[in-house]
Amino acid sequence: MKLLAIESVQNKQYYKSRYQQVVDLGVDLYVLNGVGDVDFWPADRYRLAGSREADRLVELAKEWHESEHFDGVITFSEPAVIAVAVVAEALGLPGIGVEAAKASRNKYLMRQAHERGRAAHPAFRYIESLEQAKTAAAEFGYPVIIKPTLGAGSYFVFKVDDEAELAERYQQAKEGLAGMFWSHAEVGGVDLGPDGLLIESFLDGREFLIEAVAWDDEVYLGSVIDRITLEGATFDDDVHHGPTTLSEAELVAVHEVVKAGLHAQGLRRSVAHAEVRFHQGKPYLLEIAARVGGGGLDACARLTAGHDPIKAVADIGGGVAPQVRHYRPTGTHITAMCLIAEESGTITGIEVPEQVSTSEQVFLFKLTARPGDVNLRPPYGNSIFGFLGTTGTTFEDAMDTMTGFADRIKVTVEPK
Numbered sequence: 367m368k369l370l371a372i373e374s375v376q377n378k379q380y381y382k383s384r385y386q387q388v389v390d391l392g393v394d395l396y397v398l399n400g401v402g403d404v405d406f407w408p409a410d411r412y413r414l415a416g417s418r419e420a421d422r423l424v425e426l427a428k429e430w431h432e433s434e435h436f437d438g439v440i441t442f443s444e445p446a447v448i449a450v451a452v453v454a455e456a457l458g459l460p461g462i463g464v465e466a467a468k469a470s471r472n473k474y475l476m477r478q479a480h481e482r483g484r485a486a487h488p489a490f491r492y493i494e495s496l497e498q499a500k501t502a503a504a505e506f507g508y509p510v511i512i513k514p515t516l517g518a519g520s521y522f523v524f525k526v527d528d529e530a531e532l533a534e535r536y537q538q539a540k541e542g543l544a545g546m547f548w549s550h551a552e553v554g555g556v557d558l559g560p561d562g563l564l565i566e567s568f569l570d571g572r573e574f575l576i577e578a579v580a581w582d583d584e585v586y587l588g589s590v591i592d593r594i595t596l597e598g599a600t601f602d603d604d605v606h607h608g609p610t611t612l613s614e615a616e617l618v619a620v621h622e623v624v625k626a627g628l629h630a631q632g633l634r635r636s637v638a639h640a641e642v643r644f645h646q647g648k649p650y651l652l653e654i655a656a657r658v659g660g661g662g663l664d665a666c667a668r669l670t671a672g673h674d675p676i677k678a679v680a681d682i683g684g685g686v687a688p689q690v691r692h693y694r695p696t697g698t699h700i701t702a703m704c705l706i707a708e709e710s711g712t713i714t715g716i717e718v719p720e721q722v723s724t725s726e727q728v729f730l731f732k733l734t735a736r737p738g739d740v741n742l743r744p745p746y747g748n749s750i751f752g753f754l755g756t757t758g759t760t761f762e763d764a765m766d767t768m769t770g771f772a773d774r775i776k777v778t779v780e781p782k
Contacts, residue, residue: 367684368394370427370436374418374449375551376402380734381442384664387676388440396434398427400449400553419554423449424456431457438683444518447471447656449553460685462656464556466632470656471552472559474515476631477566483630486623486650489567492560496536499565503532506567512539516549516561519660520601520748525568538745539563546747571644573652574610577659577667577675578624578638579682579690585625587693588673590617591666594701601748604661605703607761608670609695617693620649627651637678639663661753662702662730669698669729669757701764702730702755705775710743710782716751717776727767730755741779751777 371385376399385407388395397407400418413430415422427439439454439461441447447467454461462470469479480487491502492515503510503526512535513523522542524535540563543549552558573593579586590610595601612620624640631654639659641652658664658675667673671693681688707713714737723731735741735751742749754772758764 367392367437367680367686368434369396369680369683370430370439370453371395371397372399372423372427372439372441372446372450372453373402373443374400374423374446374553375547376406377443377547377551378734378739382406383732384442384676387664388680391677391680393680396430396436398423398430417554418449418551420449420452420556423553424453427453427457438685440679440683442657442660442679443551444471444655444657445516445548445551446553448556448558452553452556460635460683462633462636466636467656468559469631470633470638470654472515473513473517473564473653475559476653477564479630479632480627480651483626485626485630486648487627488569488645488650491565493563493565496533499532499536499563500529502565503529506565509568511566511568512536513564513566514539514543514546514549514562515564516552516558517546518548521546521548522745522747523601524745525601535745536563542745542747569643569645569650569652571646573641573643574612574620575606575659575663576620576624576640576642577663577673578628578640579678579688580628580633580636580638581682581687581690582634585621585628586690587617587621587624588675588678588690589663589667589671590620590693591663591670606663606666606701607765608666608700609697616649621692623649623651624654627654631656635682637675637682661704662732662755665730665755666700666702669700670696672696699758699761699764700729700755701758701761701768702753703768703772704750705752705754705772705777706743706750707741707777707779708743709741709779710746711741711779712782713737713739713741713751713777714780715776715778719774722754722771722774725756725771727756727758727764728754728771729757746782
């Protein structure tokens with residue numbers, strides 16, 4: 367199989383390890399970046415458009431396709447979902463379609479799709495002023511959530527408890543949109559839907575992260591992971607545990623809402639990363655992205671559920687029915703976390719003890735930043751510098767090991 371991977375704007379070296387996983391599956395992988403590094407991938411399998419404009423990406427992809435005859439187009443990047451749909455459609459290759467891509471990327475269009483498809487979701491309102499935000503919050507009742515329509519990574523997502531805090535967070539989120547990587551890494555020359563802010567009602571229960579697969583009329587929950595972070599106002603500290611603590615009855619309810627959401631968004635042959643939160647005993651959709659989850663969620667899925675999201679991407683990208691089953695835990699306990707430097711500023715050093723990097727209990731260790739990179743923390747952004755995951759005989763065992771190792775990793779930041 368020969369696949370073309372696309373990032374409209376390259377996100378540092380973040381997805382390179384996933385590209386290697388695709389190669390390790392036996393796929394002949396080519397990479398097309400709109401804006402990025404000239405030496406990002408082997409020269410005979412890499413092209414750089416020098417622009418994130420759709421017309422330029424399509425032009426280069428078509429030219430390359432004439433000689434290489436790709437079987438499909440894929441991405442692991444949230445802001446490249448629409449770009450991939452545009453290119454796949456232009457090349458006549460398998461894809462989710464541009465409208466489904468928009469509904470799976472723009473959070474406002476996504477909520478409208480959920481509403482039409484009767485998939486349980488929080489109350490929502492697109493806002494263009496503080497007064498509109500106050501009106502919506504008064505109607506929904508505090509606390510409320512404010513979030514960008516084209517955001518990702520919890521950037522400028524705030525939980526707001528009262529009107530005074532809403533005024534502060536609204537201004538921070540509005541100003542943040544101007545320089546946010548995620549919205550400015552989108553493909554150009556395509557109507558992406560409203561680029562602004564949403565107000566949503568708050569869901570007060572447990573949260574779960576799901577790697578799902580849609581294939582025709584069926585939807586499979588390949589992996590289900592618990593998000594166990596202590597609730598905060600900025601959703602910036604992700605800690606995960608598997609296998610899930612959901613009961614069989616709760617899993618059935620989660621499957622129903624995820625299937626409804628996927629089909630409402632128009633996703634019939636696609637991988638998906640779904641985030642679900644319970645409220646008053648019922649599961650609601652936070653979002654469903656038409657790509658696999660970030661960080662180490664692919665490794666978590668393989669260890670805790672025997673599901674390989676990366677292989678699913680390759681198969682579906684090439685138009686092949688994926689080998690997937692409904693969720694079945696393996697019994698392996700894992701915990702995983704984002705590595706965070708608390709100060710905003712420039713990273714000057716990262717020290718990792720050999721005990722951490724070589725431990726047999728570490729199934730995931732990945733640095734995504736290096737000295738010289740800018741580290742942004744709320745309310746300016748939500749940078750992380752890596753991921754760490756450990757196994758254990760129990761949840762407590764895995765958690766103790768992970769937190770102990772995380773404490774040994776030292777990062778220094780020159781304050782902003």
